[in-house]
Each structure stands twice: as structure tokens, then as C-alpha cells.
Amino acid sequence: MSVLLDISQIDMVFPTPKGPFTALQGVDLKIKKGEFVSLIGHSGCGKSTVLNVVAGLYQATTGGVILNGKEVSEPGPERAVVFQNHSLLPWLTAYENVELAVKQVFGNTKSKAEMKEWIEHNLTLVHMDHAMHKRPDEISGGMKQRVGIARALAMQPEVLLMDEPFGALDALTRAHMQDSLMEIQNELNNTVIMITHDVDEAVLLSDRIVMMTNGPAATVGEILDVELERPRDRLTLAEDPEYNRLRSEVLKFLYEKQRKVEDIGKHKAKSKATKKESEAA
Ligand SMILES: Nc1ncnc2c1ncn2[C@@H]1O[C@H](COP(=O)(O)OP(=O)(O)OP(=O)(O)O)[C@@H](O)[C@H]1O
Numbered sequence: 001m002s003v004l005l006d007i008s009q010i011d012m013v014f015p016t017p018k019g020p021f022t023a024l025q026g027v028d029l030k031i032k033k034g035e036f037v038s039l040i041g042h043s044g045c046g047k048s049t050v051l052n053v054v055a056g057l058y059q060a061t062t063g064g065v066i067l068n069g070k071e072v073s074e075p076g077p078e079r080a081v082v083f084q085n086h087s088l089l090p091w092l093t094a095y096e097n098v099e100l101a102v103k104q105v106f107g108n109t110k111s112k113a114e115m116k117e118w119i120e121h122n123l124t125l126v127h128m129d130h131a132m133h134k135r136p137d138e139i140s141g142g143m144k145q146r147v148g149i150a151r152a153l154a155m156q157p158e159v160l161l162m163d164e165p166f167g168a169l170d171a172l173t174r175a176h177m178q179d180s181l182m183e184i185q186n187e188l189n190n191t192v193i194m195i196t197h198d199v200d201e202a203v204l205l206s207d208r209i210v211m212m213t214n215g216p217a218a219t220v221g222e223i224l225d226v227e228l229e230r231p232r233d234r235l236t237l238a239e240d241p242e243y244n245r246l247r248s249e250v251l252k253f254l255y256e257k258q259r260k261v262e263d264i265g266k267h268k269a270k271s272k273a274t275k276k277e278s279e280a281a
Pocket residue numbers: 014015016021023041042043044045046047048049050215
């Protein structure tokens with residue numbers, strides 16, 4: 001299968017008051033149509049920066065992103081983004097929030113009836129049809145995330161970008177959301193990049209897990225292929241040896257090969273102290 005999204009040798013250098021800061025160096029990733037890829041790595045390594053470059057919100061310092069043969073230079077509806085905290089307009093109902101996005105993408109190409117049907121269809125996909133005329137302050141956090149996902153799906157993006165979409169939810173709601181995302185994926189086969197901190201979530205949902213090294217100058221460390229059969233069921237997988245192998249590969253990468261930033265800080269402080277001690281001796 002051919003490459004749909006080509007993230008090619010991206011460097012990202014941010015200007016800061018203390019001088020230039022290299023967040024990403026040589027990030028290279030090719031994604032095929034219909035692939036579900038997750039990005040995992042310690043906090044601050046540069047996952048959101050990668051996503052923001054793909055979204056067109058940041059321009060890479062060097063390198064670039066090509067989607068379907070066209071270079072990405074600004075945000076566009078063919079790359080819908082779902083953020084960790086819902087970004088719904090508080091004065092609009094769930095239905096109206098989706099409608100706004102659909103109108104932006106499809107303009108006048110759909111009739112009133114087609115428009116209504118399409119919005120309702122997408123809200124049904126995320127099981128929000130029963131509350132579609134409620135405003136964000138009248139629904140729970142998980143429900144708001146569902147609306148955010150419905151809004152993104154309704155835009156029929158070529159790539160769906162999700163930055164920790166379930167990060168703010170409790171474990172049970174999160175599991176429900178993962179299950180519905182798998183159902184939707186089963187039906188629509190979207191191309192997805194999802195950032196997560198959750199190892200189980202990454203293995204459960206992905207076709208590939210991209211593990212990033214710690215910054216500064218973070219890059220793709222290792223890539224793990226997840227070839228577990230679909231549909232996947234969390235309970236069955238819990239006892240599956242391949243599932244557990246993949247899970248421990250990710251854990252090994254994160255906690256053995258890439259130590260936590262705080263640990264590196266501690267290590268540096270310790271080795272400085274040891275150096276001083278030995279100098280004093
Ligand atoms: N606009 C910016 N200006 C300067 N530095 C930035 C900017 N955006 C991000 N950075 C820095 O780049 C690095 C990567 O940040 P990024 O937000 O991509 O990390 P992350 O992996 O998404 O972290 P988290 O898991 O905590 O969300 C961090 O050191 C951050 O401080």
C-alpha cells in the first residue's frame with residue numbers, strides 16, 4: 001500500500017529567551033492509508049509538536065509533511081484534530097458544534113436534509129444521538145470528547161489527529177471510549193495518529209506504535225508493529241501472550257531505554273555531587 005502521509009526529516013527549533021531550543025531532530029515517519037498509528041513517549045519529548053506540524057499549526061524548521069502528494073503548510077479540514085480537552089463552543093449544542101464544522105467543510109454541497117442526516121449519523125456513531133441538543137455544560141467530560149470526535153469524523157478528514165483524546169477521562173469512561181473508537185475504526189478505517197501516555201491503550205488500538213526518545217532533539221526511537229487480530233477485545237487480550245509481549249516491549253523502551261526526564265535530572269545532580277566529592281577527596 002502506498003504512503004498517504006509522509007513526515008520527512010523534521011527538525012523543530014523553537015526560539016526561546018535563552019536561545020534556540022531544538023525540540024525535534026530528524027523525525028521521519030511514513031503512514032499508509034487506513035493505518036492507526038500511536039505516538040508514545042515521556043512528557044515533554046515532543047509528541048504534540050509532531051502532531052502540530054502535521055496539523056499545519058507549526059511550520060517545521062527543516063523537513064516537511066506531505067499528505068496525498070501535497071505539502072502541508074497550514075491547517076486544513078482534511079486533517080481534523082481532537083485535543084485532550086474538548087474544544088466545543090459552549091453556546092452551541094452538540095448538534096450545532098458538529099454542524100458548524102460540517103458547514104465549513106461541505107459548504108453548500110449538501111442539502112438541508114442531507115446535512116441533518118450526516119450530522120445525526122456521526123453523533124450516532126459516538127453514541128451521542130440521545131443528547132445531541134444539549135450544550136457542553138449539560139453533558140459529562142466523556143460525552144464532550146465524544147462530540148469532539150463526532151465533529152472530527154463528520155469532516156471526513158484524510159487523517160484524524162488526536163492528542164491524548166482520552167487523557168482527561170476516568171479509567172472506566174476511557175475504556176468505553178476506546179471500545180467505541182475501535183468500533184468506528186472497524187467501520188470507517190480512518191487513517192489516525194493518536195498521542196497517548198497509556199501503554200495498554202497504544203497496544204489495544206494501534207497497527208503501529210511509534211516510540212519517541214526523550215528531548216531535546218527528540219526523534220523516533222523504535223517502531224513496534226501490532227499484528228493482533230481485529231476486532232480486539234480487552235478481556236481476551238489480557239491473557240494473550242503476544243499482547244503481553246508488545247506491552248512489555250513498550251514498557252522496556254519507556255522505562256529502561258528512555259529514563260524519565262526527572263530521573264535524568266537526578267542522575268546528573270548525583271554525578272555532579274560525586275564529582276565534587278571526589279575532587280574534594
Ligand atoms: N511554542 C514553543 N516554544 C518553545 N518551546 C516549545 C514550544 N512548544 C513546545 N516546546 C518545547 O518542546 C518540547 C516538546 O513539547 P511537546 O509539547 O511537543 O511535548 P509532549 O511530548 O507533547 O509532552 P506532553 O506529553 O507533556 O504533552 C518541550 O520541551 C516544550 O517545552
